[in-house]
Amino acid sequence: MVLGDFINQFMDASDRELSKNVDKIQPMKLENLLGLTLRITSTKFDEYKDDLHCQLFPFELVKQMEKIHLAGCSYDDYWHGDKINLTGLECFSFRYDVKWPISLILNHYAIIQYQMLFRQLFYCKHVERQLCKVWKDNNNTKKFAPETAELYRSAFILRQRMMSAIQNIEYYMMIEVIEPAWLEFVSKIANVSDVDDVLLIHQDFLEVCLYNCMLKSPDLLRCVVKLCNICLNFCKFMQRAQLYFIDAELTSMLRSDDSNDSDSDVENLSQVQQSESSLAPTETFSERIKRFDLEFTFQLIGLMKKINDTAFDTNTSKLVNLVHRINFNSFYKQQLEQLSCKNDFKIPL
Numbered sequence: 090m091v092l093g094d095f096i097n098q099f100m101d102a103s104d105r106e107l108s109k110n111v112d113k114i115q116p117m118k119l120e121n122l123l124g125l126t127l128r129i130t131s132t133k134f135d136e137y138k139d140d141l142h143c144q145l146f147p148f149e150l151v152k153q154m155e156k157i158h159l160a161g162c163s164y165d166d167y168w169h170g171d172k173i174n175l176t177g178l179e180c181f182s183f184r185y186d187v188k189w190p191i192s193l194i195l196n197h198y199a200i201i202q203y204q205m206l207f208r209q210l211f212y213c214k215h216v217e218r219q220l221c222k223v224w225k226d227n228n229n230t231k232k233f234a235p236e237t238a239e240l241y242r243s244a245f246i247l248r249q250r251m252m253s254a255i256q257n258i259e260y261y262m263m264i265e266v267i268e269p270a271w272l273e274f275v276s277k278i279a280n281v282s283d284v285d286d287v288l289l290i291h292q293d294f295l296e297v298c299l300y301n302c303m304l305k306s307p308d309l310l311r312c313v314v315k316l317c318n319i320c321l322n323f324c325k326f327m328q329r330a331q332l333y334f335i336d337a338e339l340t341s342m343l344r345s346d347d348s349n350d351s352d353s354d355v356e357n358l359s360q361v362q363q364s365e366s367s368l369a370p371t372e373t374f375s376e377r378i379k380r381f382d383l384e385f386t387f388q389l390i391g392l393m394k395k396i397n398d399t400a401f402d403t404n405t406s407k408l409v410n411l412v413h414r415i416n417f418n419s420f421y422k423q424q425l426e427q428l429s430c431k432n433d434f435k436i437p438l
Contacts, residue, residue, distance in 0.1 A: 140188075255317070262302045301407045
């Protein structure tokens with residue numbers, strides 16, 4: 090399953106089902122969609138494709154990490170979770186039926202570690218796809234009046250910053266962490282002489298991937314998840330706002346046929362202001378975008394600060410590469426320097 094068309098096709102096919110509350114999802118429907126996707130993509134030639142299945146966890150990724158790190162957690166306690174307000178996207182993963190003797194290496198614990206890596210990448214990929222949908226929808230603003238399109242400029246800038254951050258996180262995990270670790274694993278595995286060496290090398294590979302993908306630190310992972318959730322809330326807001334502005338623009342176009350140019354300009358501006366103020370009971374469109382900007386910026390800066398602190402405490406440099414990718418043009422340099430002098434960091438409400 091080297092090629093990426095499989096996961097893209099599956100996400101397209103299962104998007105509506107996985108967007109539901111996890112209790113309302115039909116597992117058999119997901120299995121059918123997975124089977125269909127496996128047979129229409131490059132994976133149709135994979136001899137192990139029938140061993141891949143869908144799994145819905147009863148908890149989110151952060152909770153899964155906490156359960157694994159909790160000493161003395163029993164099997165029943167591990168699988169117990171509160172699924173209220175959790176969507177399928179937050180709980181979804183693949184599982185793999187491993188046959189003996191490969192099950193000696195890909196044991197239950199190793200599969201769980203792979204699932205944690207997949208869940209993080211899958212959720213980030215979902216956020217990226219939602220931001221791309223917003224970009225496609227925003228192309229309609231080219232047809233809007235200048236006054237209406239003006240309101241979208243700050244939203245466009247914020248959307249691009251969100252897209253850049255999420256794509257950099259994905260690139261870092263896949264290209265800078267997992268791929269080099271995998272190549273090193275393949276190189277070492279070619280020289281092993283017994284099963285114990287294979288187990289040791291394989292576990293080292295997983296440990297490197299989990300640590301550098303921020304899956305060993307609940308604080309770092311929590312920051313990444315919160316960042317993704319802010320992006321998703323922004324996407325939902327933009328999709329709702331799009332409907333308001335399309336209705337307002339259509340109304341303005343219809344009324345402009347019966348008025349002169351000067352009256353039309355005044356009416357367009359009035360209609361934009363009315364639509365903007367109707368988006369929320371207490372906030373206008375512009376104010377809501379500013380709030381999203383503030384939340385996203387402070388959460389992103391908080392993530393970079395925690396990465397710097399973790400890298401300093403553990404004397405590792407791999408994680409710092411993510412900070413350099415996100416802050417490649419020193420856009421957040423001043424805020425990071427200010428926060429480096431503070432012990433407590435909270436997002437202002």
